[in-house]
Amino acid sequence: MFEILFQKIDEKISLSPEEQESIKPFFTPKKLRKKQYFLQAGEVCKYVVFIEKGALRSYTIDDKGHEHIVQFALEGWWISDNYSFFTSEPSSYMIDALEDSEILLLSLPDYESMVLKVPKMERYLRILMQNSLIALQSRILSSLSYSTEEKYLKLLSTYPDIIHRFPQHLIASYLGIAPETLSRIRKKITFKK
Amino acid sequence: MFEILFQKIDEKISLSPEEQESIKPFFTPKKLRKKQYFLQAGEVCKYVVFIEKGALRSYTIDDKGHEHIVQFALEGWWISDNYSFFTSEPSSYMIDALEDSEILLLSLPDYESMVLKVPKMERYLRILMQNSLIALQSRILSSLSYSTEEKYLKLLSTYPDIIHRFPQHLIASYLGIAPETLSRIRKKITFKK
DNA sequence: GTCTTTTCTTAATCTAAATCAATGGATTCG
DNA sequence: CGAATCCATTGATTTAGATTAAGAAAAGAC
Numbered sequence: 001m002f003e004i005l006f007q008k009i010d011e012k013i014s015l016s017p018e019e020q021e022s023i024k025p026f027f028t029p030k031k032l033r034k035k036q037y038f039l040q041a042g043e044v045c046k047y048v049v050f051i052e053k054g055a056l057r058s059y060t061i062d063d064k065g066h067e068h069i070v071q072f073a074l075e076g077w078w079i080s081d082n083y084s085f086f087t088s089e090p091s092s093y094m095i096d097a098l099e100d101s102e103i104l105l106l107s108l109p110d111y112e113s114m115v116l117k118v119p120k121m122e123r124y125l126r127i128l129m130q131n132s133l134i135a136l137q138s139r140i141l142s143s144l145s146y147s148t149e150e151k152y153l154k155l156l157s158t159y160p161d162i163i164h165r166f167p168q169h170l171i172a173s174y175l176g177i178a179p180e181t182l183s184r185i186r187k188k189i190t191f192k193k
Numbered sequence: 194m195f196e197i198l199f200q201k202i203d204e205k206i207s208l209s210p211e212e213q214e215s216i217k218p219f220f221t222p223k224k225l226r227k228k229q230y231f232l233q234a235g236e237v238c239k240y241v242v243f244i245e246k247g248a249l250r251s252y253t254i255d256d257k258g259h260e261h262i263v264q265f266a267l268e269g270w271w272i273s274d275n276y277s278f279f280t281s282e283p284s285s286y287m288i289d290a291l292e293d294s295e296i297l298l299l300s301l302p303d304y305e306s307m308v309l310k311v312p313k314m315e316r317y318l319r320i321l322m323q324n325s326l327i328a329l330q331s332r333i334l335s336s337l338s339y340s341t342e343e344k345y346l347k348l349l350s351t352y353p354d355i356i357h358r359f360p361q362h363l364i365a366s367y368l369g370i371a372p373e374t375l376s377r378i379r380k381k382i383t384f385k386k
Numbered sequence: 387g388t389c390t391t392t393t394c395t396t397a398a399t400c401t402a403a404a405t406c407a408a409t410g411g412a413t414t415c416g
Numbered sequence: 417c418g419a420a421t422c423c424a425t426t427g428a429t430t431t432a433g434a435t436t437a438a439g440a441a442a443a444g445a446c
Binding site for chain 4: 167168169179180182183184186187
């Protein structure tokens with residue numbers, strides 16, 4: 001159950017087998033069925049989630065009832081509502097499973113105890129956040145300065161697995177465009193080739 | 194020169210006077226004149242910047258020559274191109290001073306030495322990144338699900354100082370809209386009151 | 387203080403993408 | 417298995433905001 005987690009941690013810092021064993025108890029394994037909610041708007045997000053298998057997404061629903069996908073997360077990725085998790089305020093996001101998934105949960109108290117017990121993990125988490133920051137900033141940049149078509153092409157080249165794994169209307173929601181527009185863009189692109 | 198920095202650090206963690214003294218040497222003070230570049234696209238971003246006084250912005254210029262402001266930063270804020278800073282790859286951002294400013298520079302080697310010498314700073318930096326993550330995520334959400342008017346109103350309520358301190362065309366660039374559109378929105382809002 | 391540059395406003399036109407609507411495929415479910 | 421829901425495509429229409437253009441106001445330079 002911890003294979004992917006340790007593999008991912010190992011890409012950034014190295015943990016001794018003892019350190020690996022000592023962090024295991026802080027995580028709670030859980031399975032989610034496709035479409036099952038992990039978090040609903042209004043609840044406090046009590047955990048950060050590491051995905052061992054499957055895929056989740058976070059999204060909001062606006063006044064007009066439209067879904068807006070904020071994040072996709074695949075095997076080896078983390079997902080949560082950072083704001084709610086760190087402040088204990090109710091979340092305005094929903095998180096659910098796009099596929100049957102196996103996940104590892106880490107609560108805020110366990111998170112704090114874990115970094116105290118294995119200080120190297122503080123470094124790992126800092127690196128994780130660094131990378132998220134970089135990714136989010138580049139997403140903001142593309143939302144500001146790229147055309148809709150360019151945004152799609154950028155997503156396609158950066159995360160081809162996301163494009164191919166999920167239905168198109170979810171991709172459209174992530175890009176912030178109507179599904180019809182995405183369909184037209186794809187048509188246009190295939191003709192170009 | 195370090196007043197604001199220590200005040201800000203003190204909001205998150207507490208440093209003893211000795212610890213304060215021991216981190217000072219890692220920072221290089223610098224002054225910037227209004228309009229002076231701190232970073233130009235193509236250069237590697239060698240430092241993260243803490244602003245003691247004044248204001249900076251980061252932005253890109255697209256193919257059509259349009260500027261897109263990615264971040265404003267005021268006294269007590271940090272600014273840099275995280276991607277370029279951590280990877281040493283050339284940046285695609287520009288950073289310049291919107292006002293005469295006094296800043297503190299921290300290089301990557303100094304950054305690493307500092308957290309080794311004062312491990313508490315690792316925690317401070319993690320908290321900083323947490324907060325940046327939260328802010329960026331909420332910005333993405335508003336770019337996806339809010340109308341242009343709502344985005345402006347949200348910025349106005351979250352960072353009124355930014356709205357009032359900088360010319361409107363810069364605010365428009367940050368919001369990703371044309372200056373004319375912002376002017377119309379403001380007109381509409383004043384009539385509503 | 388005037389001159390120049392920058393900033394803001396307003397109006398007219400244009401355009402990309404949303405919306406509305408209908409159809410045919412594809413999946414899911416009882 | 418067939419019914420039902422979900423999904424992708426295409427076309428017609430509408431709309432928000434970009435673009436273009438011009439003038440007014442404000443700020444900065446000399």
